Amino acid sequence: MMRRRTTLLTGCTALVLALGATACGGGTVEAGGDKSLDGSTVTVAGVWSGAEQENFQKVLDAFSEKTGARTEFVATGDNVSTVVGSKIEGGNAPDVVMVPQVGVLEQFAEAGWLEPLSDTARESIEANYAGVWQDYGTVDDTLYGLYFKAAHKSTVWYDPDALAQAGVRPPTTYEEMLDAGRAVSDSGLAAFAVAGQDGWTLTDWFENVYLSQAGPEKYDALAAHDLAWTDAGVVDALTTLGELFQDDRLVAGGQKGALTTDFPGSVEKVFGPAPDAAMVYEGDFVAGVAKDQFGRTIGDDADFFPFPAVGDGPAPVVSGGDAAVVLKDGANSEAGMALIEYLAGPEAAAVWAAEGGFLSPNKRLDLAAYADDVTRAIAESLVEAGDTVRFDMSDQAPAAFGGTKGAGEWKILQDFLRDPSDPEATAAALEAAAAKAYQD
Template sequence: MTTPARRRATIAASLPLLLLAGGCSYLSGESQGADPQSADCDAYEQWQGHDGTTVSIYASIRDQEAELLEESWSEFSSCTGIDIAYEGSGEFEAQIQVKVDGGNAPDLAFFPQPGLLARFAQSGDAIALPESVRANAESGWSEDWLNYATVDGELYGTPLGANVKSFVWYSPGLFSDNGYATPTTWDELIEISDAMVEDGIKPWCAGIESGDATGWPATDWVENIMLREHGPEVYDQWVDHEIPFDDPAVAEALDRVDSILRNPDYVNGGHGEVQSIATTSFQDAGTPILDRQCGMYLMGSFYAAQWPEGTTVAEDGDVYAFNLPPIQEEHGTPVLGGGEFIGAFADRPEVVAVQEYLSTVEYANSRASLGSWFSAHRDLDLDLLEAPTDRLGAETLRDSEAVFRFDGSDMMPASVGAGTFWRGMTNWINGDETEETLAYIEESWPSS
């Protein structure tokens, strides 16, 4: 599912802003006051000549993250004379369609769901990348990433930020004190889990409560196991419904999830029995690691922001993370994740200029230097990533053995990926049988 951090509703009061229906709009650009003729603007010379123009951007990114976005392109905006009018909305997925249908499409949009961008490409509303932007994208990102923004052989988007959804959070101190080594294979992961049980520690904590989105963390478990157990080709077939949701491969993956999440010896450290997973929020679920009430927690890289104030997130700190190990060696290093893709609804010169800049490593480095963000760009300067888990995420994505796949539920029809899949997994945690759960989700798949 879309990164939960995108759902925060508090608006940072420190920025000048104009409240609009469904979101917030931040004003930047010429207000920054940089002199386009100064040496500071030399790096933007190729995009100058657009004084007095405005480019609108619409996305789901709000609050502090939106502030950092504004800061990341403020110098570009000042030096080029292009005012970037940014609007972030918690209702992005629904409102972008309303805007397009109403003839009020933004110039650019940041899509957290590749399928949504593809829908606009197929309808003829989104515009394929200009050659200059395509060249930047092809040199900057792997084929795995670009495939998600490719429709009928045309590239319609460039990747922006990224997150890793296969992190296992743990306490380095607990591991060190008990002689547990960070696992590199699935068998080692289970060996550590069993050792924790023998040492009187519940090896796993979990929580899938998330308001109207309750259930999504359990879908991450299934997606991670599908990718690791059956490989990227079968994973893609499952996500695209080329095999049914109740295929034996999916049942096998869910049975493996069952061996952890519905194993009373393994869960739910610090919270209760198995069924407490359904009522424990994903935000609170990992915190018992700090008190050594549980050993590990599967949750995305964005969870770094959820630890209590004062928690040291580092390899030798209070908490850190490792990528969920592979199950079958022939599938390389599976990495489940997400991110945003920049799509365009206009091709005016100033819009193309902004597209070009946002597709460069210089922009990626600008945003990375502000913290709380990383990218899958091949040339991102990792030394700019001060947060250890940001660097770990970027290094994981850059691994030559990495096999990246996008969050499956974000790729499925919304009625399934953000509907029956979530509900089915919640009911499964509460006791529904695997066969019953998978049949329920399969029956809900749209016929066309």
């Protein structure tokens, strides 16, 4: 169930922002840059490292240049809730946290750790973001989170030469995709590299199939566990997915090979120096690995097509993202809120968009800000999907079910990849694990 439905503002909404404003025509009115936060320090915690952290630092530097505030970034690693909780207990809470999961945002809100977003931030978000992104940042009718960075998890990446040699074009339906995969197999390569060693990739496969087949209302109900995993729609989606998993012509190395392939390895199997497969399904972040680790040129020798429609359903758009929240216990939560207000406008998003490896759900961001045509097309798809976008289901679930290695949904779908012969039994196992996790 969605937490609330926000009515988007219509017409020309005048937003007078502390750090900048979006004009009625879509242009940006520059902030005064009056160094109003001189002497303040904003501490920001998040999971990012490497290039992501470096690029986010450029956003923080632009904020500092505008306001005079100093910024410090604290890397949390993957276990954000544990790290942030320990910092709060130790009296050293950051001012802003970039939260990577809806479930963690809800946990923080229910623990009383979060400041509701300011009127300025809320008005900017309502004007610049589809209602679905507002919903995912809201708990009990209070807006706490701004989704600054998004992921598009409905992209299938491929080697154009491999498809051309097989005489196939990027497909538009799931059945066409399997047929194209079989043609690729006949030409000498496996169709897909499946990263079964990482259970989270299998949840993404399931979510795309389920969203297309069952529709957004059932997707929302299943995500909230208002619908049992033994529902016929879940069994149908597992059956559809099992078609692919059990076909050794389609999966590089077969089921055993998939279970020993992690996510970076799956990208290497397609775009590395000795390819084993023509296609790899995962989010837009595949492009960064293909480019940075294997020297591929995105749009030339590495490209994507949208995850295709399954059966009579529409093509799915599954997303993920990082939400900026302000902690009550931060030493400078007022300056932290000013940072959120800055991040809510297109100016901040444009800084990272120019660097690559970034998508924004902000519909006021000029697509020309993105550095290449492929990223531009993915970003356009995300924004145009509007309220039909659905957040990664496993990221909405309790971690014991949707986010723990070797347990819950990850483990059960790995078992299903190993033996996809009994979708009903898999659905029953998923329901038993979900019931326990949601009860706890």
